[in-house]
Amino acid sequence: MTTEDVDKTGSDATLPARRRADILRLAQQLGQITVTDMSARFDVSLDTIRRDLDILAEQGLVSRIHGGALPASGMATADTPFDLRMKSHHAAKTRIGRAAAELVGDGETLLVNGGTTTIAFAAALDMRRRLTIVTNNLGLPSAVPPAAILNLYLLGGEIRSGAQVTVGPIGFVGTGAITADTAVIGVGGVDATGFWTSHLSEATMMAAMIEAARRTIILADSRKFGRHAFAKVASLERVFALVTDAPPPPDIQAALEAAGTLLIVVPDDGEAGAG
Amino acid sequence: MTTEDVDKTGSDATLPARRRADILRLAQQLGQITVTDMSARFDVSLDTIRRDLDILAEQGLVSRIHGGALPASGMATADTPFDLRMKSHHAAKTRIGRAAAELVGDGETLLVNGGTTTIAFAAALDMRRRLTIVTNNLGLPSAVPPAAILNLYLLGGEIRSGAQVTVGPIGFVGTGAITADTAVIGVGGVDATGFWTSHLSEATMMAAMIEAARRTIILADSRKFGRHAFAKVASLERVFALVTDAPPPPDIQAALEAAGTLLIVVPDDGEAGAG
DNA sequence: TATAAAGACGCAAAATAGCGCACAAACTAA
DNA sequence: TTAGTTTGTGCGCTATTTTGCGTCTTTATA
Numbered sequence A, B: 001m002t003t004e005d006v007d008k009t010g011s012d013a014t015l016p017a018r019r020r021a022d023i024l025r026l027a028q029q030l031g032q033i034t035v036t037d038m039s040a041r042f043d044v045s046l047d048t049i050r051r052d053l054d055i056l057a058e059q060g061l062v063s064r065i066h067g068g069a070l071p072a073s074g075m076a077t078a079d080t081p082f083d084l085r086m087k088s089h090h091a092a093k094t095r096i097g098r099a100a101a102e103l104v105g106d107g108e109t110l111l112v113n114g115g116t117t118t119i120a121f122a123a124a125l126d127m128r129r130r131l132t133i134v135t136n137n138l139g140l141p142s143a144v145p146p147a148a149i150l151n152l153y154l155l156g157g158e159i160r161s162g163a164q165v166t167v168g169p170i171g172f173v174g175t176g177a178i179t180a181d182t183a184v185i186g187v188g189g190v191d192a193t194g195f196w197t198s199h200l201s202e203a204t205m206m207a208a209m210i211e212a213a214r215r216t217i218i219l220a221d222s223r224k225f226g227r228h229a230f231a232k233v234a235s236l237e238r239v240f241a242l243v244t245d246a247p248p249p250p251d252i253q254a255a256l257e258a259a260g261t262l263l264i265v266v267p268d269d270g271e272a273g274a275g
Numbered sequence C: 001t002a003t004a005a006a007g008a009c010g011c012a013a014a015a016t017a018g019c020g021c022a023c024a025a026a027c028t029a030a
Numbered sequence D: 001t002t003a004g005t006t007t008g009t010g011c012g013c014t015a016t017t018t019t020g021c022g023t024c025t026t027t028a029t030a
Helices: A016-030 A033-043 A046-058 A084-088 A090-102 A118-122 A202-212 A250-259 B018-031 B035-042 B046-058 B081-087 B089-104 B116-123 B198-214 B250-259
Strands: A063-064 A068-071 A107-110 A131-135 A149-154 A158-159 A180-186 A189-191 A195-196 A213-219 A231-234 A241-244 A264-265 B062-065 B068-071 B110-111 B131-135 B149-154 B158-160 B180-186 B189-191 B193-199 B213-219 B233-236 B241-244 B260-264
Touching: A016 A046, A046 A063, A046 A068, A063 A195, A068 A264, A068 B110, A068 B241, A084 A149, A090 A118, A090 A213, A090 A241, A107 A118, A118 A180, A149 A231, A180 A202, A195 A202, A202 A213, A202 A231, A213 B241, A231 A250, A250 A264, A250 B116, B018 B035, B018 B068, B018 B116, B018 B193, B035 B046, B035 B068, B035 B233, B046 B062, B046 B189, B068 B241, B089 B213, B110 B116, B116 B213, B158 B193, B193 B198, B198 B213, B198 B233
Parallel strands: A107 A131, A107 A180, A131 A149, A180 A213, A213 A241, A241 A264, B110 B131, B110 B180, B131 B149, B180 B213, B213 B241, B241 B260
Antiparallel strands: A063 A068, A149 B158, A158 B149, A189 A195, A195 A231, B062 B068, B189 B193, B193 B233
């Protein structure tokens, strides 16, 4: 009797998991949440909200800051001072971006999504030429070397507060109106079942890009292993290669092999190993 | 799953870490920020802003200067020609942007084109609320205060090498599919016959924006007087107001009067005169 | 050089966080 | 059913962070 009848069955209390999901959604909608606000909204103590935020932060879904939390969403929120992890992983992203740039050829048409890793990829394209790039990433155009570009298109759409990407309506991508050689996608999570992100609308955009491309390269630094956020972007089979900076856990590694996905690891010393 | 009852969770206060992140973005977008401006924008004391800048400087994200800060030219913001233009006439653009922001009302729908002056305009919108903004300016989304925004849309299109704007196909603007209250347009030249820009495709975009809006506000610093570039954007009659930082030459001033265009001059001392 | 603006420093008040503990409800196992 | 365990929650306490203000020093500019 408890699970499904949503309405007020005497208590207006929210289940803990449901409350955390709501908090996460609010964080993403509002761009920031405060402990005090959430406490008032859900009518629980400040401590409970703090614990909720700590749990969400542990899963990498929000960034915990003094007084509240910010949506982590690996994407969009660029290298901000509160996200110290970005700084420590900057070198890793650079290596990942350079390795991915090796995988594309001159004259290709690329679909590139949002996120800081894909910006690192774009910045590493200086040895390529005559590329056509289609992206929803506001930060990408200024990062990509002009000499590499033949044509550069930005997808229009709505911009969430503070984000650096546009999201649906997907325009011509996904409608079959355009096709591309390669989709280069940065994701928020990788597990044995596929690739994930915490924003449904961004997941839709990514899926459309993957659908429109002949092959897909996924970029994910090692923190993304084991995370599975809200929305699934793609299954492992659909992906040509995964580029990362450290070997994934055995279960993911086995699943990648089974799916026939190329695994490219670029460790600190700069060597690239394939598996 | 669109935007619903998003705002109004009680406090409009910005969390410290979020504020620092916003300050950093503003520094990168505007090319320079002042302690006084940031204090007014975030409604905190000068000391707090100084401490924020010190923290950002300690992390190497900005360079501290007397009275404000400059963005540390990191990976994300390479010194584009765009940045250099932004630094020139920065004070004049700030005054123009602030005066133009006075002309729009809460809840309006704005069409805003590319350029550094319109970014200064967007940054000055912190006293406005519930705005819907449609723009082709890649730098605008991160400059506009989140609290002012109800919806923010970026127009898709091609990006010229090094530019920070998208250009045609004009999408829904100009097709009659959308209308707006005000078009805010930064132009490259002003003479007695009208307003000009040096790129035909951008002129087309501007003209479409003006066509779709009930009224038009033109932003142009005083260097633009007498310049008539390649492509005409609009005639004087079509424009509601011209906001600038110094009185125009007599011939232009007479033409503006004849056309019934409001002239708003914001000189150095900060006063605004209308003619 | 004179003057105004900006900064450095210490201090106190307020808000927030971390920690341990007790209590209640739900779940598990005999 | 009954006893034990886990989970979630709120409370009290102390530590830390953030903030604004006053005082004095430094810097920029006419």
